[in-house]
Amino acid sequence: MSSRRDFMGMALGGFSALGGLAALYAMKRSWDPLPSVKAAGFTTVDLSGAQENVLNVEKWRGKPIFILKKSADMPADERDVLVGSDRFLIAIGLCTHLGCIPAYLPDQEIFHCACHGGQFDASGREIFGPPPSPLVIPPFKIDGTQLVLGEEGPEYIKMKEAGVIA
Amino acid sequence: MAHFDENAKPFSNQWLNDRLAIDTVKRVLSTEYWIPKNINFLWAMGMILAATFGLLVVSGIFLLMYYKPDANLAFDSVNYTIMSEVGFGWLWRHIHGVAASVVFLIIYIHMLTGIYYSSYKKGRELIWISGMLLFVTFSAEAFSGYMLPWGQMSYWAGMVITNLFEGGSLELTGLVEWIRGDYVPGDAYLMRFFMLHVLLLPLVIIGLIVFHFASLRLPHVNNQEGEEIDFEEAARLYKEDKKKESKVIPFNPVFLSKDIFVMGVYFILFFFLVFYNFDFAMDPVNFDPADGLQTPTHIYPEWYFLWSYEILRPFPKDPGLIAFLIAQVIFFLLPFIDRSSNVAPAHKRGLFVIWFWVLVVDMIALTVLGKLPPEGMFNTLGTVAAIIFLLMWPILFVITKFEKKL
Numbered sequence: 027m028s029s030r031r032d033f034m035g036m037a038l039g040g041f042s043a044l045g046g047l048a049a050l051y052a053m054k055r056s057w058d059p060l061p062s063v064k065a066a067g068f069t070t071v072d073l074s075g076a077q078e079n080v081l082n083v084e085k086w087r088g089k090p091i092f093i094l095k096k097s098a099d100m101p102a103d104e105r106d107v108l109v110g111s112d113r114f115l116i117a118i119g120l121c122t123h124l125g126c127i128p129a130y131l132p133d134q135e136i137f138h139c140a141c142h143g144g145q146f147d148a149s150g151r152e153i154f155g156p157p158p159s160p161l162v163i164p165p166f167k168i169d170g171t172q173l174v175l176g177e178e179g180p181e182y183i184k185m186k187e188a189g190v191i192a
Numbered sequence: 193m194a195h196f197d198e199n200a201k202p203f204s205n206q207w208l209n210d211r212l213a214i215d216t217v218k219r220v221l222s223t224e225y226w227i228p229k230n231i232n233f234l235w236a237m238g239m240i241l242a243a244t245f246g247l248l249v250v251s252g253i254f255l256l257m258y259y260k261p262d263a264n265l266a267f268d269s270v271n272y273t274i275m276s277e278v279g280f281g282w283l284w285r286h287i288h289g290v291a292a293s294v295v296f297l298i299i300y301i302h303m304l305t306g307i308y309y310s311s312y313k314k315g316r317e318l319i320w321i322s323g324m325l326l327f328v329t330f331s332a333e334a335f336s337g338y339m340l341p342w343g344q345m346s347y348w349a350g351m352v353i354t355n356l357f358e359g360g361s362l363e364l365t366g367l368v369e370w371i372r373g374d375y376v377p378g379d380a381y382l383m384r385f386f387m388l389h390v391l392l393l394p395l396v397i398i399g400l401i402v403f404h405f406a407s408l409r410l411p412h413v414n415n416q417e418g419e420e421i422d423f424e425e426a427a428r429l430y431k432e433d434k435k436k437e438s439k440v441i442p443f444n445p446v447f448l449s450k451d452i453f454v455m456g457v458y459f460i461l462f463f464f465l466v467f468y469n470f471d472f473a474m475d476p477v478n479f480d481p482a483d484g485l486q487t488p489t490h491i492y493p494e495w496y497f498l499w500s501y502e503i504l505r506p507f508p509k510d511p512g513l514i515a516f517l518i519a520q521v522i523f524f525l526l527p528f529i530d531r532s533s534n535v536a537p538a539h540k541r542g543l544f545v546i547w548f549w550v551l552v553v554d555m556i557a558l559t560v561l562g563k564l565p566p567e568g569m570f571n572t573l574g575t576v577a578a579i580i581f582l583l584m585w586p587i588l589f590v591i592t593k594f595e596k597k598l
Binding site for chain 2: 054057058059060063083085087088089090123124125126127128129139140141142143156157158
């Protein structure tokens with residue numbers, strides 16, 4: 027610190043930087059999703075009426091959720107969600123490439139994404155094109171024949187630990 | 193204290209000179225801002241861009257008066273209120289839409305002119321870089337504006353583009369949600385892109401335009417032969433009324449009068465599009481309201497983004513993102529990748545002219561392929577065109593390194 031002027035400069039600069047950082051933090055926080063958005067609840071779906079090989083799309087936190095009751099000929103997969111004796115695919119219906127919604131083709135039993143040609147099988151695993159990973163399984167809980175989206179039930183935690191949710 | 197002429201009548205020339213130095217300003221910025229004679233109509237693109245930006249601002253102001261930035265109201269405020277209730281609302285919308293599309297055509301012509309005549313180096317690097325910053329900001333402005341009608345294409349373009357910020361395997365989901373202010377594009381998202389579109393980005397654009405002009409003042413505009421002109425000598429001849437011998441003309445009124453002629457031709461075409469052929473700038477899919485549970489069968493960007501979209505598309509996710517990133521920034525580096533000190537039109541620069549036309553053809557090919565569905569033959573061609581684009585830059589480095597000095 028060679029002079030009073032240097033000191034004044036450093037002090038001014040230091041406090042300005044501090045204020046600037048605080049302002050940046052406030053700006054960052056203002057862009058965050060609002061608490062009301064984050065708390066956008068849980069979605070409950072009754073699975074008892076589901077039909078085999080018919081895709082049911084539900085909305086959860088603004089995203090489409092694919093619910094597909096598997097038919098007997100579809101191979102078992104560790105991503106299957108068991109409800110009684112029925113096997114289900116439950117996944118976020120957004121292509122893991124860039125987030126388009128794939129269409130379900132029941133004859134071929136695949137999901138086809140029109141955006142960049144990605145394909146997934148009935149277990150949600152990527153089988154063709156640019157998607158780098160399977161369809162993501164959202165946090166869920168099974169309560170009898172009820173599916174609760176947004177809550178981590180024991181089946182979900184087991185899948186998460188096995189590393190098969192995405 | 194400066195000297196003020198007390199006898200000067202208020203607002204007379206002398207009175208204003210004492211207070212604002214208007215004669216000096218006029219001299220420096222217009223009557224003695226020298227432009228080479230040896231140029232062609234391609235040198236008018238800058239003023240055409242400025243004029244088109246002006247049109248975008250004016251039409252935007254009128255759209256702003258009835259537009260509602262709310263996910264529930266936006267679609268109807270555009271497609272019902274502005275289009276069928278507001279007097280001449282359709283005119284502002286069609287001017288705005290057509291200008292947003294055409295401005296990119298002119299930007300590309302402006303850029304390619306700069307590349308062809310080597311106008312990006314030897315003192316003109318900052319003109320090029322500020323121009324590229326303008327291109328990027330215009331792209332962000334176009335994207336944010338595309339969100340506002342809140343149709344299907346708005347929503348899904350928003351979804352796909354914001355998902356790019358996930359960074360592939362980096363899985364930055366938090367960043368994407370932060371940008372959107374929601375898990376998916378929604379009200380918070382629409383409002384912040386509205387703010388960017390009507391305030392922050394236009395402010396940045398105006399600042400950059402001032403900087404772009406300022407960076408041009410000292411190096412002066414280039415000319416058709418890349419000739420280094422002694423501007424002081426040429427200006428002296430012009431002022432001595434040896435206009436024929438002088439290599440320059442003043443910006444105002446001589447150059448500007450030619451600019452305005454080219455602008456006249458341009459505006460005839462422009463308003464022909466606005467009144468009779470505006471459809472090309474209005475994607476039919478965007479006349480369906482946004483629906484987060486229904487992806488349109490084909491998602492493609494507006495024509496001016498197709499070439500860089502096609503560089504993203506043929507590769508697997510991570511390499512695709514990296515190629516896309518390279519495509520976004522590589523043009524910034526042009527003055528430094530080009531190792532030759534020649535400032536000359538491409539046809540005098542040996543292999544460079546071939547490089548230039550391959551670049552133009554490849555970018556047109558990428559644009560066309562970006563619009564076609566990604567299947568079979570088109571997939572292969574797209575991959576080849578994207579790889580050629582990426583290889584163009586190391587090739588440029590090599591051929592300019594060995595370019596003969598003129």
